[in-house]
Amino acid sequence: MAQGKRLRTAIVGAGAIAGSHRTAFRAHQDAVDLVAVADIDEARALAFCDATEGAKPYQDLDTLLAEQEPDLVSICTPPGLHVEQAKQALESGAWVWCEKPPCRSLAEYDDMTSAERDGGPYVSFVYQQRSGSAAAHFRKLLEDGELGRPLVAHCQTTWYRDHAYYAVPWRGRWATEGGGPAMGHGIHQMDLLLHLLAGEANEWAEVQAMTARLVHDVETEDVSTALVRFDSGALATVVNSVLSPDEVSRIRIDCERATVELTHLYGHAAENWRYTLAPKAGPIETEPKEDVGSSHAAALTPVLDACRAGQRPPAGGTDGRRVLEFVAALYKAAATGRTVRRGEIGPGDPFYAGMAG
Numbered sequence: 001m002a003q004g005k006r007l008r009t010a011i012v013g014a015g016a017i018a019g020s021h022r023t024a025f026r027a028h029q030d031a032v033d034l035v036a037v038a039d040i041d042e043a044r045a046l047a048f049c050d051a052t053e054g055a056k057p058y059q060d061l062d063t064l065l066a067e068q069e070p071d072l073v074s075i076c077t078p079p080g081l082h083v084e085q086a087k088q089a090l091e092s093g094a095w096v097w098c099e100k101p102p103c104r105s106l107a108e109y110d111d112m113t114s115a116e117r118d119g120g121p122y123v124s125f126v127y128q129q130r131s132g133s134a135a136a137h138f139r140k141l142l143e144d145g146e147l148g149r150p151l152v153a154h155c156q157t158t159w160y161r162d163h164a165y166y167a168v169p170w171r172g173r174w175a176t177e178g179g180g181p182a183m184g185h186g187i188h189q190m191d192l193l194l195h196l197l198a199g200e201a202n203e204w205a206e207v208q209a210m211t212a213r214l215v216h217d218v219e220t221e222d223v224s225t226a227l228v229r230f231d232s233g234a235l236a237t238v239v240n241s242v243l244s245p246d247e248v249s250r251i252r253i254d255c256e257r258a259t260v261e262l263t264h265l266y267g268h269a270a271e272n273w274r275y276t277l278a279p280k281a282g283p284i285e286t287e288p289k290e291d292v293g294s295s296h297a298a299a300l301t302p303v304l305d306a307c308r309a310g311q312r313p314p315a316g317g318t319d320g321r322r323v324l325e326f327v328a329a330l331y332k333a334a335a336t337g338r339t340v341r342r343g344e345i346g347p348g349d350p351f352y353a354g355m356a357g
Helices: 018-027 042-050 061-068 079-092 106-113 133-143 187-197 296-309 317-336
Strands: 007-012 032-038 056-058 072-075 095-098 123-125 150-160 204-212 223-230 235-241 243-255 258-264 273-277
Touching: 007 018, 007 061, 007 296, 018 032, 018 072, 018 296, 032 042, 032 061, 042 056, 056 061, 061 079, 072 079, 072 296, 079 095, 079 106, 095 296, 106 317, 123 317, 133 187, 150 187, 187 235, 187 243, 187 317, 204 317, 223 317
Parallel strands: 007 032, 007 072, 032 056, 072 095, 095 123, 150 235
Antiparallel strands: 150 243, 204 223, 223 235, 243 258, 258 273
16 A cells, blocks of 8 residues: 555444544544445434545445445444454455454454455454553563563453443344453453563463353353463453443553553553552653553554555454453353363364354
8 A cells, every 4th residue: 555645444333433433533634534434224324424524324335345445444333243344345455443352253353364465455453452652651661671570460341331231132142242241341451461461471371260140131241250370470360340330440560670550441541550669679760751542543543554554453463363362261261160271272162163162
């Protein structure tokens, strides 16, 4: 894709999350044009386009792709539609930026990415919580040895969703949502934890877990807990819930030279990160040089750069698959009552085909 070329973008699915994608594209309006929106609900597509200058409404993706020939397609539909729509877009030559969860299983992820071509188009996923300058600053401190080894971590997504939330027909069902809060809510914080700690000899290694359905009349769980060991020996706890009136998203990482804690809800900036230095740790520059918060707009920046460079974006390929494999392992560990190791879930394993096994 030519450097300097304005990218033609389109959105599939005009529901609530599509507004975040529109905001992200507007933040890059010097480089992209949002030219079309598709939704099977004609009124919803029209309403979205009424608030989006220059965008044309469609009711089906095939017609949009044929008429508009977008360079990049945002997929904002329920998870059960992601594979088919991503493959349609990729096969048309468009790059894909897809909402979480990527899809309902590792098998679907591998099927989706099989439509990619060397040099693009590629698909990447909206894990916007790993974006922003504070997360990048932590990773650099860790990579430079400023914090010492990570030893103990906690990852918490304790949110609240009422019964009306699950009245939407596709929610809370294995066949359409793919899982409960571990899949649809906590996946952001778990991706951030794995992203922050990822590096040489520090992938997640094994997981033990429990899930429960305590309140909601759904097929999936409404709470889960897990214990995780990393290749480095570091240990972590993970909690995901939609039963928690006092809502919070939190990551805490105890390293040899500092405890680092991030507390927020749906997005973070530098003020949400707190560093507590160990005695005699010496000075550590805990503030990033600039304060760019996590957001769809910040997450879109490297995607657009990758499109123009013909390179795989972050949060795609094996990088995008990491957290989905972790979620599959969590569900398998909870269902079987045994420790599940990274790499063991592959073709032939029932948890490869679906998170319910």
